[in-house]
Amino acid sequence: MTTPTPQPGIMEIALYQGGQSHLAGVRDVLKLSSNENPAGPPPAAIAALQDAATRMHLYPSTDHAPLRAAIGEVWGVDPDRVICGVGSDEVLQFVTQAFAGPGDEIIHTEHGFSMYPILTHMCGATPVRVPERERMVDVDAILDAVTERTRVVFLTNPGNPTGTRIPDADIVRLADGLPTSVILVIDGAYTEYSDGSDGGLSLAETRDNVLMTRTFSKIYGLGGLRVGWGYGARAMIDVMTRIRQPFNLSLPALAAAEAAVRDVAWRDRCATVNAEQRARLTGALRQLGLACDESHANFVLARAASVDEADAAEAALNADGIIVRRVVGYGFPTGIRITVGDAAQTGRVIAALTRWREEAVA
Numbered sequence: 300m301t302t303p304t305p306q307p308g309i310m311e312i313a314l315y316q317g318g319q320s321h322l323a324g325v326r327d328v329l330k331l332s333s334n335e336n337p338a339g340p341p342p343a344a345i346a347a348l349q350d351a352a353t354r355m356h357l358y359p360s361t362d363h364a365p366l367r368a369a370i371g372e373v374w375g376v377d378p379d380r381v382i383c384g385v386g387s388d389e390v391l392q393f394v395t396q397a398f399a400g401p402g403d404e405i406i407h408t409e410h411g412f413s414m415y416p417i418l419t420h421m422c423g424a425t426p427v428r429v430p431e432r433e434r435m436v437d438v439d440a441i442l443d444a445v446t447e448r449t450r451v452v453f454l455t456n457p458g459n460p461t462g463t464r465i466p467d468a469d470i471v472r473l474a475d476g477l478p479t480s481v482i483l484v485i486d487g488a489y490t491e492y493s494d495g496s497d498g499g500l501s502l503a504e505t506r507d508n509v510l511m512t513r514t515f516s517k518i519y520g521l522g523g524l525r526v527g528w529g530y531g532a533r534a535m536i537d538v539m540t541r542i543r544q545p546f547n548l549s550l551p552a553l554a555a556a557e558a559a560v561r562d563v564a565w566r567d568r569c570a571t572v573n574a575e576q577r578a579r580l581t582g583a584l585r586q587l588g589l590a591c592d593e594s595h596a597n598f599v600l601a602r603a604a605s606v607d608e609a610d611a612a613e614a615a616l617n618a619d620g621i622i623v624r625r626v627v628g629y630g631f632p633t634g635i636r637i638t639v640g641d642a643a644q645t646g647r648v649i650a651a652l653t654r655w656r657e658e659a660v661a
C-alpha cells in the first residue's frame with residue numbers, strides 16, 4: 300500500500316524550540332527566554348490596534364503601501380524595495396523558497412539562528428553549516444564553503460545567541476567575495492540595539508544580491524503580532540512578492556506596525572535602557588565568574604565553566620521565577636542566554652545569581 304509522501308527535506312526538519320514561558324508552581328514568572336521587549340508594546344501601537352478593531356471585517360491591504368511608506372520615511376529607504384512578512388521569518392522563507400530547491404545549498408554559520416536549517420529543508424535544499432571563530436562569524440570560512448550549488452548565505456549580525464557582531468567592513472568583504480548569483484541575507488533582528496552599525500542597509504541598497512531583514516518582534520515589542528520586513532534590489536523583491544500571499548498580514552497587525560515604526564522616540568528610549576542594563580548585567584555576570592562576550596543585542600550569553608554549573612545556575616534562576624534560555628542546540632552546552640530586562644528585572648537576575656554563588660560557598 301502506498302501512503303502520501305512528503306516532499307524532499309520535510310522529514311529532516313527538527314521542530315523549532317521556542318522559549319519556555321511557564322514554571323510549575325511559580326506565579327510571578329519573569330520570562331527572559333525570548334528576547335522580548337521588557338517595556339511591552341509601544342502605546343501608539345496599542346492605540347492603533349484598538350482603532351483597527353472596528354475595521355477587522357475588512358480585508359487588509361495587499362500591497363502594504365502605508366506600512367512600507369512609513370518604513371521608507373523612518374529608515375530612509377525606497378518603499379518599492381521593501382517587502383513585509385509574517386515576522387521576518389516569513390521574509391526569510393520567501394528567499395529560500397523563491398531562490399533554492401533540491402540539489403542547492405544554503406549556508407548558515409555554526410551558532411546561527413535555528414530557523415535557517417528549518418527553512419532550508421522546507422524548500423528541499425541542503426543546509427551547510429560553517430564554523431565560527433570564538434563565537435564570531437568567520438567570513439573566510441563562509442567564502443571557503445561556497446560551491447557552484449550555493450544559492451543563499453544567512454548571516455545574523457549581531458548574532459543570536461552570541462550577541463557578537465562583525466564589523467560592517469567584514470560584511471562588505473563577504474559580499475565582495477560571493478558570486479553575484481548568491482544571495483547574502485543579512486538578518487538584522489537586533490540591529491536597533493547595535494550602536495554604530497547600519498545593519499546591512501547600505502549594502503542592500505547598492506548590491507543586487509544582498510537582502511537585509513528586520514523585525515517588529517524585538518525592539519518594537521510586537522512579537523505576538525508577527526510582522527517583519529526585508530529590503531533589497533527591486534528585481535529580487537519582485538520575485539519574492541510573487542510567492543507572498545496577498546493577505547499575509549492582518550489589518551490590525553499592519554496598523555500597529557505602522558504606528559510602532561513611526562514612534563522613533565520610543566524605539567530610541569528602549570535602545571538606551573537596553574544598553575544601560577546590558578552593560579550592568581554583563582559586568583555582574585563576569586564578576587560572578589560567568590564568562591560573557593560584549594553583546595550588541597538585547598540579551599547576554601553567559602558561559603558557565605561546565606554543564607553542571609550551567610544546570611545549577613539555571614536552577615537557581617528558575618527557583619526565583621526567572622526563565623532563561625539554554626542554547627545547547629546552538630553549540631553551547633554550558634551557555635545560558637538571558638534577555639536584558641528593565642532595571643528591576645536585571646536587579647532580580649543579578650540578585651538570584653549572587654545568592655546562588657553565596658550559597659555554594661557557605
Ligand SMILES: *Cc1c(COP(=O)(O)O)cnc(C)c1O
Pocket residue numbers: 334385386387388389412455459486488513514515516517522525526527
Ligand atoms: C527573533 C529573531 C528573528 C525575528 O523573527 P520574527 O519572525 O520576525 O519574529 C529573526 N532572526 C533572528 C536571528 C532572531 O533572533
